[in-house]
Amino acid sequence: MTLDIAKKKEILATVENLRVTDIRDGMDWVGLHHFGTIEPEIRPLWRAKAAGFAKTARHIPTNRQVPTMSPDDYTKWAYEYWYGQVMANDYRDLVDDTAFLAIDTCNTPTPAVGSMDSMIFAALGARGVVTNGGTRDSDETLEQKAIPIWSRWICQPMYQGRVEWGGHSMPVEIGGQRVNPDDLIVADGDGVIVVPQDVIEDVLKYAIQESENDKIARGHLFDALGIPRNETTESKFDVPPHPYELNREAIELRIKRKF
Incomplete structure (x- = not known):
């Protein structure tokens, strides 16, 4: 359907x-x-209510070794190689104003969303984000409240040397539940539920x-x-x-x- x-x-x-x-x-x-109820460890960053249709993405653990280099070379490597190639993604064609992002980080404590991501997702029209990973820059994200977020962790790291882009628009696992593209996601202070x-x-x-x-x-x-x-x-x-x-x-x- x-x-x-x-x-x-x-x-x-x-x-x-x-x-x-x-x-x-x-x-x-x-x-x-x-079926449907996402594990209660995945909680709202603040009390909020949101609903939308799942747009799925996956970050997978990497086996790529971070090379030894100077801090200046690391800047080039991070931006041109990791962000530009390994984690290259484009949510512009994925998100519309009925979308609820479901981002599977394979349960790694890495950020599915940070303060800048949250504003980008909101500007694209997304209604909410749920992840089995983390929220980064949480003080700013809480102050902005650009988009409601449900996550497993508050975390510090960035992507490089930890996860790489694993694709989008496929079934993912979030909090013990399968989430298919265009499943209905409803979330509030009692957590998140997925309706096939x-x-x-x-x-x-x-x-x-x-x-x-x-x-x-x-x-x-x-x-x-x-x-x-x-x-x-x-x-x-x-x-x-x-x-x-x-x-x-x-x-x-x-x-x-x-x-």
């Missing part, structure tokens, strides 16, 4: 009103209990069902606790009533009192 840009944007507009936990519920409802493209519509149907029921329950619990209702209790979708709606009576039964 290939989704066009208009359909992708329609899906993303729906996902804006859902949490990662709702998507997780949707995956469970279609029988994918052990061929089940997106079914997953969203049941994610919405459970999310709407949760909002009903939250609204009644807010009332019981004297908390002013807010947008987390507001319905976002016009869908049939949940077959096991958590209505006021059900909540009163659970908390053993009327309110």
Whole structure:
């Protein structure tokens, strides 16, 4: 199944009103209990929410030896050879405004994204980055907040002598999950989940069902606790009533009192 840009944007507009936990519920409802959830060690650099369609890339460990040379020669070698050839890549043709970058560093503590990369990715229109590698220049990246980032590490090194470009637009592994190009990625403070493209519509149907029921329950619990209702209790979708709606009576039964 290939989704066009208009359909992708329609899906993303729906996902804006859902949490990662709702998507997780949707995956469970279609029988994918052990699929999709990226390892919890891969965390947001700051609390953020993002969703998009996977654009994949890979950095692979190198077996190239760094030669002995003067610092001035190292500058030429790093920029002309390593950055210019070994790590040469071009995200310009890979990224559009529905893209969520999934960068597999083969679990090496090297940077998939730094302060400059984050601004380049954002300027190209990407919605987020997830990696099993690291974030570099994290103080600047946190200050800029150009693009939401989920990574395994905060790290210091650059690429040279460590990893080389391994290609793009292929299946990659991020946090124990396979990510295919154009899978749906949803991420927030609870982590990251990957939805295979061929089940997106079914997953969203049941994610919405459970999310709407949760909002009903939250609204009644807010009332019981004297908390002013807010947008987390507001319905976002016009869908049939949940077959096991958590209505006021059900909540009163659970908390053993009327309110």
